[in-house]
Amino acid sequence: MKVGIVGAGMVGSAAGYALALNGAASRIAIVDRNRDLAVAQAQDIAHAVPFAHAATTVEAGDYDVLQDAGVVILAAGVGQKPGESRLDLLARNAEVFAQVIGAVRAAAPQAILLVATNPVDVMTHVTTRLSGLAPGRVIGSGTILDTARFRSLLAGHLGLAPHSVHGYVLGEHGDSEVLAWSSARVGSEPLASVAAQLGAAITGEVRARIDDGVRRAAYRIIAGKSATNYGIGAGLARIVRAIAQDERAVLSVSMCTDEIAGVRDVALSLPRVLGAEGIGATLVPELNPEETAALAASAGLLRETADALAI
Numbered sequence: 048m049k050v051g052i053v054g055a056g057m058v059g060s061a062a063g064y065a066l067a068l069n070g071a072a073s074r075i076a077i078v079d080r081n082r083d084l085a086v087a088q089a090q091d092i093a094h095a096v097p098f099a100h101a102a103t104t105v106e107a108g109d110y111d112v113l114q115d116a117g118v119v120i121l122a123a124g125v126g127q128k129p130g131e132s133r134l135d136l137l138a139r140n141a142e143v144f145a146q147v148i149g150a151v152r153a154a155a156p157q158a159i160l161l162v163a164t165n166p167v168d169v170m171t172h173v174t175t176r177l178s179g180l181a182p183g184r185v186i187g188s189g190t191i192l193d194t195a196r197f198r199s200l201l202a203g204h205l206g207l208a209p210h211s212v213h214g215y216v217l218g219e220h221g222d223s224e225v226l227a228w229s230s231a232r233v234g235s236e237p238l239a240s241v242a243a244q245l246g247a248a249i250t251g252e253v254r255a256r257i258d259d260g261v262r263r264a265a266y267r268i269i270a271g272k273s274a275t276n277y278g279i280g281a282g283l284a285r286i287v288r289a290i291a292q293d294e295r296a297v298l299s300v301s302m303c304t305d306e307i308a309g310v311r312d313v314a315l316s317l318p319r320v321l322g323a324e325g326i327g328a329t330l331v332p333e334l335n336p337e338e339t340a341a342l343a344a345s346a347g348l349l350r351e352t353a354d355a356l357a358i
C-alpha cells in the first residue's frame with residue numbers, strides 16, 4: 048500500500064522511518080510546505096531501506112505525489128513549546144488543516160486519513176468535518192502513544208515485557224486522559240493478582256508515579272529535546288500496518304463518536320478494531336465508577352473545545 052505523509056518534521060519523518068523499517072508501506076510519499084525538507088527527509092529515509100525487510104520506495108513532492116495513497120498521515124502544523132498544552136495549539140493547527148485537507152482529498156480521494164497533529168482529538172474532529180469522510184475513515188492516533196507509555200511503565204514495574212501487559216489509556220490524548228487501571232491485565236490475569244505473585248504490588252505510590260509518567264511524558268521529553276517523535280512514529284506505523292494488512296487489530300485510537308459517557312458527538316480514544324476499511328468497531332471497556340466519571344470529564348472537555356471552534 049502507498050502511504051502519504053503531510054508534514055515532514057519530527058513526527059512525519061519518524062513515521063516515514065518507522066514505516067520503512069516495518070515494511071507496511073510499499074511506497075511512501077512525503078509532502079511539506081518546505082519542499083526541500085520533504086526531499087531531504089525522503090532521501091534520508093530511502094537510505095535506510097537497504098537495511099530493512101522490504102524494498103519500500105520513498106519520494107517527495109507536491110500534493111499530486113499522494114495520488115493512489117491508501118492512507119495519508121497528517122503531521123503538519125506546530126508542536127508544543129515548553130509550557131504549552133496540546134489544546135493551546137488548536138487555533139494555529141486548525142488553520143493549517145484548512146489549507147491541507149482539501150489538497151489531500153483532491154490528490155488522494157480514496158485515502159484513509161490518519162491524524163497525528165495536536166490537539167489530535169479535536170484535529171480528528173476538524174478533519175472529519177473538512178473531509179466529508181465517514182468517521183471510521185478519519186483516524187486520530189489518539190492515545191495509542193499513551194497506551195504504549197502505560198504498558199511500558201507497568202512492565203518496568205513488574206519486570207515483564209510490555210507486550211505481555213494489556214491496558215488502555217482512554218479519552219483525550221492530553222492532560223485529561225484516563226488510565227483504565229481496573230481492566231489492566233497481564234497475559235490473561237488481572238493486574239493485581241500478577242503484581243502480588245511477582246512481589247511488585249501496585250501501591251498508591253506506584254499508581255501515582257505511573258500515572259504521572261504517562262500523563263506528563265510529553266512535557267518532560269519536550270523539555271529535554273523540544274519534541275517527541277520516536278514513540279509516535281512507531282505508533283503511526285503500527286496503525287498503518289493494521290490497515291494495510293487488514294489485521295482487525297484492537298488499538299486505542301481516536302475517532303468521532305456518536306455518544307460516550309453521556310457526551311454526544313466527540314472525538315476521543317477508545318479501543319477500536321482497525322482493518323482495511325479503517326475503524327470497523329469500537330469496544331466500550333468496562334470501567335469502575337471513578338474511571339467512568341473521568342472519561343465523562345475528558346469527553347466533556349473535548350466537546351467544549353470543539354464547540355469553541357464551532358465544529
Ligand SMILES: NC(=O)C1=CN([C@@H]2O[C@H](COP(=O)(O)OP(=O)(O)OC[C@H]3O[C@@H](n4cnc5c(N)ncnc54)[C@H](O)[C@@H]3O)[C@@H](O)[C@H]2O)C=CC1
Pocket residue numbers: 053054055056057058059078079080081084122123124125126127136140143146147162163164165166167188189192220274275276279
Ligand atoms: N499525536 C501524537 O501523539 C503526537 C503529536 N504530535 C504533534 O504533531 C505535530 C507535528 O509535530 P512535529 O513534527 O514535532 O513538528 P515540526 O515542526 O517538526 O514539523 C511540522 C511540519 O509541518 C509543516 N507544515 C506546517 N504547515 C504546513 C502546511 N500548511 N502544509 C504543509 N506542511 C506544513 C512544517 O513545515 C514542518 O515541517 C504537532 O502538532 C505535534 O504536537 C507530536 C508528538 C506526538
Ligand SMILES: CC(=O)C(=O)O
Pocket residue numbers: 127133165192264265275
Ligand atoms: C507531543 C505529544 O502529544 C506526545 O508526545 O504525547
